[in-house]
Amino acid sequence: MSRIITIIVGHFKSWYRSKSNIFWTIAFPLLLIVLFGAIFGNGSTKFDLYLQNQDLSANTPTPYSQAYIGVLNNTGAFNIHMVAAGQTVQQALDFVKNDAQLHNRGQRLLVVPAGFASELSATKKANISLYFDQSDQASQSLKGIVFAATNSYASNLSNSTTSIDIQQQNLVTRNIRYIDFFIPGVIGMTLLTTGVFGAVNTNGRYRELKIIKKLATTPLSKIEWILGMVGYQMILATISLVVILFFGYAIFGVTATIDFYTVGLVVAAALLFPGIGMVLANFVKEAESADAAANAITFPMMFLAGTFWPRETLPDIMKIIANFMPLTYVNDGLRDALIYAEPAQALTNTIIALGLAAFFIVLGSILMNWKEE
Amino acid sequence: MSRDQPAPLPGQSDKIVQVENLSKKYGDNIAVNGISFSLTKGEVFAFLGPNGAGKTTTVEILECLRNPTGGQAKVLGYDVSKRSDQAEIRKRIGVLPQDFNAIDRLTVRENINYFGAMFKHQLDADKLIELVDLKDKRDEQFKKLSGGLKQRVGLAVSLVNDPDVVFLDEPTTGLDPRARRDVWGVVERLRSQGKTVFLTTHYMDEAEYLADIVSIIDHGQIIASGTPDQLIDTHGGKKTLIIREAGEEGLKQLPPGLPKAELRNAGDIAIPLNNGELTNILMSLGQTPLHDKEIEVRRPTLDDVFLNLTGRRVSEEGN
Structure with missing residues (x-):
């Protein structure tokens, strides 16, 4: 055990004494967050609102519902996105969730129910439903505007005897801003690069410097060496996670939940990415070429595995390729765990990431040439 | 253990x-x-x-x-x-x-x-x-x-x-x-x-x-x-008597009856020595114009051993 700790401490000292290491592991991800957050963080000043109009007559919206939507539109406060009328409310909510995520919009759905016009004309009373995240500040503002617009519409109908009741339905899922989406991606990207390059460096460069040869002549075993490297990666991964989350919270108010899945994913990443690096270092013997190979592997993964933008925006062929990229599952898992609070999906992604981690770390360990043979 | x-x-x-x-x-x-x-x-x-x-x-x-x-x-x-x-x-x-x-x-x-x-x-x-x-x-x-x-x-x-x-x-x-x-x-x-x-x-x-x-x-x-x-x-071969910077002129001035001498870099004359010959050679050199030249006896080195055993020398780079 003391040998493993020595290796971890050795790696760690080498890490923090290198300015470029600190830059790439800490400063670069934070810079990216600031840059991308500034560019995409605020989005439009209008509120996104999904709207499903179920009040149809011969497949066209009734004049009442049409007029109501017109009033909402005239406020100028909304970007209204229509949802197909034929869907059930649950289907509509699922669609909104995916579409909002895809386009970085807030998840809010207003449903004008079937019978809206007939209720209004018969009883001068009607219900509409607004689905939104009640904990979200933006949605609270949106709610106020919807209420005001609805009252204005109702009072215009017949001298304030008409009332439209707005049923407020809380959405379990939260409104995801771009920055909320981006921060787990940056964590995934940092784990990827520190893991792959860390392993390429310690297993490629240390081989060239004959450090591994020297260690192989001591009682240290290959397994201890690998455990030392993985332990170091776990510490680094934890530091990255904490620093990035703290920064995201301090600057952009991103609130994340660190749970069991987060821990599982950090462990998976600390095995998976060094494992990939070890496999690379064994196929590409020269340290410099191994570095180039690491770049060739990490860059496409970074861009395709949903680090900077949702994978749904990619062309179909790229989506298929992304499914084969280990980072995809780490990114998705981190988002599910940290931001979306989706335990079922987080579990699936954690299991896949751990499976891939076991595969790559075992393959890397088998391939690694500890002795010279 | x-x-x-x-x-x-x-x-x-x-x-x-x-x-x-x-x-x-x-x-x-x-x-x-x-x-x-x-x-x-x-x-x-x-x-x-x-x-x-x-x-x-x-x-x-x-x-x-x-x-x-x-x-x-x-x-x-x-x-x-x-x-x-x-x-x-x-x-x-x-x-x-x-x-x-x-x-x-x-x-x-x-x-x-x-x-x-x-x-x-x-x-x-x-x-x-x-x-x-x-x-x-x-x-x-x-x-x-x-x-x-x-x-x-x-x-x-x-x-x-x-x-x-x-x-x-x-x-x-x-x-x-x-x-x-x-x-x-x-x-x-x-x-x-x-x-x-x-x-x-x-x-x-x-x-x-x-x-x-x-x-x-x-x-x-x-x-x-x-x-x-x-x-x-x-394996090193014989010791060598070196007469420093004597040049071609020095070769001609050598007394007769010596083992075969050769001229090396910088004009040094090298004479292979058999055991017991040194005193006689030095005495005979004392009678020639070479008596005021710098003279040394060089012992063979491992370089010579390697040369004699393999027929080649090892360069500084090890080749």
Whole structure:
């Protein structure tokens, strides 16, 4: 055990004494967050609102519902996105969730129910439903505007005897801003690069410097060496996670939940990415070429595995390729765990990431040439 | 077996390394071809030969980094081919691999402690730093040291477990003459402490200066072994009388009846000496205009031994 700790401490000292290491592991991800957050963080000043109009007559919206939507539109406060009328409310909510995520919009759905016009004309009373995240500040503002617009519409109908009741339905899922989406991606990207390059460096460069040869002549075993490297990666991964989350919270108010899945994913990443690096270092013997190979592997993964933008925006062929990229599952898992609070999906992604981690770390360990043979 | 118990050396407790008919093949290429030698406790043993002769392969077999294809090798009585024995060997040997570098961003002291932590027992880093004369550089990061100082760190690292035998693979290759001398100084200190040292080198002067026993290896085979003096006496050829800067003119001025003289670089005249001839030749030279020239007697070196045995010389680069 003391040998493993020595290796971890050795790696760690080498890490923090290198300015470029600190830059790439800490400063670069934070810079990216600031840059991308500034560019995409605020989005439009209008509120996104999904709207499903179920009040149809011969497949066209009734004049009442049409007029109501017109009033909402005239406020100028909304970007209204229509949802197909034929869907059930649950289907509509699922669609909104995916579409909002895809386009970085807030998840809010207003449903004008079937019978809206007939209720209004018969009883001068009607219900509409607004689905939104009640904990979200933006949605609270949106709610106020919807209420005001609805009252204005109702009072215009017949001298304030008409009332439209707005049923407020809380959405379990939260409104995801771009920055909320981006921060787990940056964590995934940092784990990827520190893991792959860390392993390429310690297993490629240390081989060239004959450090591994020297260690192989001591009682240290290959397994201890690998455990030392993985332990170091776990510490680094934890530091990255904490620093990035703290920064995201301090600057952009991103609130994340660190749970069991987060821990599982950090462990998976600390095995998976060094494992990939070890496999690379064994196929590409020269340290410099191994570095180039690491770049060739990490860059496409970074861009395709949903680090900077949702994978749904990619062309179909790229989506298929992304499914084969280990980072995809780490990114998705981190988002599910940290931001979306989706335990079922987080579990699936954690299991896949751990499976891939076991595969790559075992393959890397088998391939690694500890002795010279 | 714990580190404190003596290594089993049945019947031959002073044999630190025993190699018999050792071979190593890589496909069709025979790197080491049936070599045998042994190393006694307290000896500085030099494995001398050009690049590609099989030195590193042999030393790495002894360090349990490579498996032999044939023959047997024992280190401290343990068989290098047996897995259980390899663990015992690793506890007890010190190794400085060829072209070794320690960890760049650790200091000298941290590097010594880093490698020391791989063993159950380690020597005090400060004492080792003193031994390799690096007190001033103790807290300097490895990457900031010059080549010679880096090599001295490597030496300290190779001694950190107080090994029973130290393997130094080409410890001075690529160093400038002064740095080489410094490394030699450390090896001499090890000798004075009674350490057993196995050294590989392609520098003839290094082997001659440092080693008690030299084995010359070429094309995977040992072509001669012995003390430097024995090798020189047996294979070095005759001593040579050198008359400095006498030139072609000097050749004509030589008295008759001398062995066949030749003109060398810088106009030196070289006369091969048979035993007992020196006084007569000097007396006859005293009668010629050459009597005021600088005269010296040159003893053959291991360079001459290698030349006589193989018909070629080894370059500075080891080729």
